[in-house]
Amino acid sequence: MSSYNPITSPGTGQTIQYPKGSQYMPPWRQPYIIGIAGCSGSGKTSVSSKIIKKINVPWTVLLSMDNFYAPLSEADRAKAFNSEYDFDRPEAFDWDHFVKCVKDLKEGSKRVEIPVYSFEKHDRTDKVLSIYGANVIILEGIYVLHDPRILELLDMKIFVDTDLDICLARRLNRDILHRGRDLTGAILQWNRYVKPNFDKYVRLTMSNADILIPRGLDNTVAIEMIIKHISRQLTLKSHQHIEHLIQLGHSPQELELSAQNLIYPISESSPQLLGIHTLLLDTQTCRGDFIFFFNRMATILITAALELISYAPKHVVTPQGTPFDGLQSLDEIYAISVIRAGECFENSLKKTIPTIRLGKLLIQSDSQTGEPKLHTLNLPPQLEAASEGKSGKWTILLVDAQMTSGAAAIMAISVLLDHGVKEEEIIFVTYLANYVAIKRFRSAFANVKLVVGKVEKQQGVRTPRFIDEKYYGT
Amino acid sequence: MSNQDNILVLPQTNQLLSLYTIIRDKATSRSDFIFYSDRIIRLLVEEGLNQLPVTPRTVQTATGVNFDGVTFQGKICGVSIMRAGESMEQGLRDCCRSVRIGKILIQRDEETALPKLFYDKLPEDIADRYVFLLDPMLATGGSAAMAVEVLMSRNVPQERILFLNLVASPEGITLFNKKYPKVKIITGVVDQGLDDNKYISPGLGDFGDRYYCV
Structure with missing residues (x-):
């Protein structure tokens, strides 16, 4: 049995009681x-x-x-x-x-x-x-x-x-x-x-x-x-x-990265995708190529995320006058990008859903303690309805290029949940994710879907955030 | 002689079906028709690129560890069958920057009612390249067959041709595959069949007209 013992602060004896088990408290x-x-x-x-x-x-x-x-x-x-x-x-x-x-x-x-x-x-x-x-x-x-x-x-x-x-x-x-x-x-x-x-x-x-x-x-x-x-x-x-x-990432069980656990890694077997991974991970790739191939990858990831929204039957007639029973997506799609790495997705988001409404939030790690902190929050006004308890038919794509420790992702989702959005309405889309971070993410939230481009499985290897640096050149 | 392995139909997901619902609907505006066709075309191009061979390549990542990846062998080109095929060029360019694009104009001869080659302009070194042959509708397959003949006359082997289309008829696809078993056909959907006017049914009307004019 694993339980979490909070550190007691010297002097005041004041501690924060974090919940045991699979809950996260920002x-x-x-x-x-x-x-x-x-x-x-x-x-x-x-x-x-x-x-x-x-x-x-x-x-x-x-x-x-x-x-x-x-x-x-x-x-x-x-x-x-x-x-x-x-x-x-x-x-x-x-x-x-x-x-x-x-x-x-x-x-x-x-x-x-x-x-x-x-x-x-x-x-x-x-x-x-x-x-x-x-x-x-x-x-x-x-x-x-x-x-x-x-x-x-x-x-x-x-x-x-x-x-x-x-x-x-x-x-x-x-x-x-x-x-x-x-x-x-x-x-x-x-x-x-x-x-x-x-x-x-x-x-x-x-x-x-x-x-x-x-x-x-x-x-x-x-x-x-x-x-x-x-x-x-x-x-x-x-x-x-x-x-x-x-502690959240330390559960002893292996987490299977499958749709059963609401985790959707894009195909690893496709040679073309493997080629794109190679270009994106190679430190020698020039910025022009990097941006081009990241945009391509982002479009693939967003398309994968859009498979997870709900569709309803729609009856149409083709120009030849023939009836056709098709489908239409019902959900209003919102995207929220985690500044700045999430913004690398925006080009592809606009190319996939031209009228998409975009929100932003800035979470930065404290340079001294490493603790992520929320700095800015801009949500589409339509989402305010969620905080009043109204439930719309919407899906929120939360995008961030990388998930290194999972802290920023977890914080970002906490912000959305605090605003009345439900876990099931969120799809987190990221390119490169660390396996431990994914476990942490899953222990914090059981019902948020996760679309991921590439999973870093090797023990002890954690690629630092580099995608936004290379994408923006700063 | 036919080869089923060379007929690839995109996975029929809900999302794909919803995209097709938009472009099939006669009430869809031209701008939406273009946008959603382009999205499907992009999926077709990605699937086509997936068919190309790659060679192993190990690179160094930001953590200093090696990543055993692959590299593209490159050397591709697009060939669009005018005019409707030209609508697919942007989708190809979105995935392959500065790709070379050749053109073939085939029209029905007024006297014989058979397709006739009017014009072609292809890259000089086309015989060394993989060719993405672009035509959105595969109905009877008459013009596609003629285009393949043009490519073969330029020494492009069948196995280096990938024929991309949005909608195919079962008759057209079978006939084409029988004639050119080594050409890879990548299509978004196979419809019910051809109607009396040799239009694909339920279809989506005249693709070129809806993309360029109506």
């Missing part, structure tokens, strides 16, 4: 969430920006609690315009909505829509911010450490403890210079709402924090320490994720 299913609280004007936003800049992880999201002000009644809105509404009480926030959004972000399994609040109108706008696939989320706001339901979702709780005089000075500066208020109004606001609420509620949440930062952004030592800690936690998290990926 890293964004467990984003690292940091809460930063403190008095208005204490420098929460500056500290957050500094952390984001320093940890330098793609897809880091800064989320302000300001977005979660409860919508105001007409009467309250009138008060708000006269600066007579108390925005600094805990009741001014829509807590249930806030908790729900943070919970959804923590699960990381779907697109989370964050409301956008307008201070000009003192109301929620009809705009929303969509967040998906975040690795690190920083929540900032005076009451971030207030509600126990939020506290249990946070991986790190920070309180910025700046002297109130400095907070006031900063607030005055901001209100008068950037928000067009007058001095009397700004001081009135401070005395009437900000300070009393801070003393009554906000200050108490300090005891919920893991770390206090006295003097805010000026405290470079404290901020450096926090950044180091976060980086260490993130590295650990990616090690665990990579370990989990490696």
Whole structure:
């Protein structure tokens, strides 16, 4: 019996529980969430920006609690315009909505829509911010450490403890210079709402924090320490994720590369294909030939993939007036290419299905940890219907020229599944795939079809990604 | 004398059948007719190329290991029977860049009603090449037979001729194979038969007209 033991992180003892057996959990299913609280004007936003800049992880999201002000009644809105509404009480926030959004972000399994609040109108706008696939989320706001339901979702709780005089000075500066208020109004606001609420509620949440930062952004030592800690936690998290990926390829059984396992290698016996393989694998082949023969190969692979879609009877009449019982494909075909190697397929995709709709996603391996990370995602808008639970008749060709470790393929499919696409609707098309990567792929997803041009079976041999380099010459 | 081994019909997959459904449909627009015919032609050319001999060749891959592959022996050319056969040239070029293409014009003689050679222009060294003979429809096989005679008169042996067509009639294919058993016929589909006008049925109309004019 093989089971997966997660690595325990020294110090915090915090581990990610990866499911045992044949399931895969992408890293964004467990984003690292940091809460930063403190008095208005204490420098929460500056500290957050500094952390984001320093940890330098793609897809880091800064989320302000300001977005979660409860919508105001007409009467309250009138008060708000006269600066007579108390925005600094805990009741001014829509807590249930806030908790729900943070919970959804923590699960990381779907697109989370964050409301956008307008201070000009003192109301929620009809705009929303969509967040998906975040690795690190920083929540900032005076009451971030207030509600126990939020506290249990946070991986790190920070309180910025700046002297109130400095907070006031900063607030005055901001209100008068950037928000067009007058001095009397700004001081009135401070005395009437900000300070009393801070003393009554906000200050108490300090005891919920893991770390206090006295003097805010000026405290470079404290901020450096926090950044180091976060980086260490993130590295650990990616090690665990990579370990989990490696584990997926380690099933003792041999995987038969056959249609029974939804794997469709193109014929190995054909001399012409063997000749194309030879040209593509030969390092001496010039770029012109390489591009030409890769396009030919890609067309063959796409044609093989299109054998796997569903067809229905169609009755037509030929020009001689003779009836003919034929077939037509019913599925709408979408293609999604994994940037940049997948884009080598686009020429052939357009030549096979001229009106094909193309989506893209960029997954890159971190140069230090090797962990693949999602950077960009562009899906055809029609696929949005999938996330609303509607099922269309579609097939999605996910294309990537190579599958070396399988990590990028697995991540790309996770992204599609998170958007409501079903495994059975995806055909992954690739030219060169490593046998271990295929096993990994199959343990992660049982129902995604795989069309592959050439399988690397030799033990210990793993061709690095070279196809896109040669295809694009960069 | 006939040789069934030299008659190759593409695997009748759902996808192929759906492509044929489009080009057979009289309601299909000309642009779709061209696009989907080209896709079938490309499959025919790939199948044809698969029939050519290769020689072993070992190359070094990016990992530094050797790969025991093969190399093409090259030396092919296309010969299209005008005008419909010319529609298949692009498909051939898509798979073989800068391939040489010869032409043969055969038309029915108004007086004798028999096919007659009007014009031909073939590569000088055609006798050293594999020849892809292109004609989309094999109905009675009259013009194809005449084209093969022209090639043979230029010293191209039968076994180096591959005759590619989209639709064949059972009569035409049998007759042609009997006459030239060593020529490889590669066809996309064998239809039911010929109608009273000697058109392939159910067929897809006049291929050249639908590709070039209608």
